[in-house]
Amino acid sequence: MTALGPGTMIRSAELVGVVVAVGWLAAPAFAQIPPAPGDALPGLTPTEFELFNLGLEDFLEVEEPEEGLGPAFNGTSCGGCHNVPAVGGISPVAELRAGLVDADGTYRDFDPDAGSLFQLFSIPSHGCQVVIPAAANVIARRVPIPLFGGGLVDAIPDETLLALEDPLDLDRDGVSGRAAIVEDLATGELRVGRFGWKAQQASLLVFGADAYLNEMGITSDLFPREQSFGIDPELMRLCDPIPDPEDVAEPATGRRGIDNFESFMKFLAPVGRGPIDAQVRLGEQMFNAIGCAACHVPVLETGPSSNPLFDRQPVALYADLLLHDVGTGDGIAQAAAAANEVRTPALWGVRFRRPLLHDGRAATVADAIEAHAAEAALSRQGFNELDPVARAALLAFLGSL
Numbered sequence: 001m002t003a004l005g006p007g008t009m010i011r012s013a014e015l016v017g018v019v020v021a022v023g024w025l026a027a028p029a030f031a032q033i034p035p036a037p038g039d040a041l042p043g044l045t046p047t048e049f050e051l052f053n054l055g056l057e058d059f060l061e062v063e064e065p066e067e068g069l070g071p072a073f074n075g076t077s078c079g080g081c082h083n084v085p086a087v088g089g090i091s092p093v094a095e096l097r098a099g100l101v102d103a104d105g106t107y108r109d110f111d112p113d114a115g116s117l118f119q120l121f122s123i124p125s126h127g128c129q130v131v132i133p134a135a136a137n138v139i140a141r142r143v144p145i146p147l148f149g150g151g152l153v154d155a156i157p158d159e160t161l162l163a164l165e166d167p168l169d170l171d172r173d174g175v176s177g178r179a180a181i182v183e184d185l186a187t188g189e190l191r192v193g194r195f196g197w198k199a200q201q202a203s204l205l206v207f208g209a210d211a212y213l214n215e216m217g218i219t220s221d222l223f224p225r226e227q228s229f230g231i232d233p234e235l236m237r238l239c240d241p242i243p244d245p246e247d248v249a250e251p252a253t254g255r256r257g258i259d260n261f262e263s264f265m266k267f268l269a270p271v272g273r274g275p276i277d278a279q280v281r282l283g284e285q286m287f288n289a290i291g292c293a294a295c296h297v298p299v300l301e302t303g304p305s306s307n308p309l310f311d312r313q314p315v316a317l318y319a320d321l322l323l324h325d326v327g328t329g330d331g332i333a334q335a336a337a338a339a340n341e342v343r344t345p346a347l348w349g350v351r352f353r354r355p356l357l358h359d360g361r362a363a364t365v366a367d368a369i370e371a372h373a374a375e376a377a378l379s380r381q382g383f384n385e386l387d388p389v390a391r392a393a394l395l396a397f398l399g400s401l
Contacts, residue, residue, distance in 0.1 A: 110135075158192040
């Protein structure tokens, strides 16, 4: 990475011919034709493909109150919030979070067990709707994160992410990412979180189970208690008469819904790259030169696996999956993340993703870059100092991801 000082102007001609490590060359060894959004990973066995389709069916299933939906919820199916540009993507639906910052600047949830989420909808009976307290002085929205390539992200070793940490900014580049250490409820082990805007979950299984509870109100053995703020136990018995856990193994398959969600996300392919030409290649040089790759690391690698789909495969996700303060935090502390921190979002597939940033306030990639500050201030400055040709190349590169 080349650090830029104040007043440095980068012109496209200055970087022509410069040799840099380019992440656009990185693609899984098994990929011959770039996958389209929503495709399964190439090379699945018949059994894996069956599990993928079983998961897809559950992912799209519309839940009913008789099946455990609610009492408060944000959607009635996983696919309702993950469908653009294909199943597994995003949507403009934003969840709502709220909390309280005390006079000393300390953030806290109103109910540590329920967390910061306030669901948008409820079962239409018995007064089961959650309500944000009037004392809330932090209110934030979060849009869905695309799930493409989730199995490859899941297979990146913790050690890889820990090696990218620099919490004290020892190299003095202004970037001080740190790993989110969280409990993986599926194993009870402390691991590096990598899923969610706050890197609050470490594995696909728990990530799916967390969403099943919080977004649809369906409990499982990983999350056996309803977490709807302000609904006391007596009212909960009226609002949610279905015994917990509601997601139990099907007798015919021995699988829970959360197992099927995991299979769908595990075998869902990352979005393939768009066309790459000279302008795009120049744009990636700019991306590296102004320091974007310090957080948006072009390529990571999965660990050893008995499954060749995940065995030491390059993962061109353009993210370090660490927590950073880049000036876009939502003010909500969660799991290991401070209120001002967010996990670096992956940029693969960003050409299909609008709106941008955690709350969807950025309509374009340029808007998202301009919102960066703190650890990303130098990169934003570098972007603003690019000449028109260089800026167009950088945006063309990002438009190819």
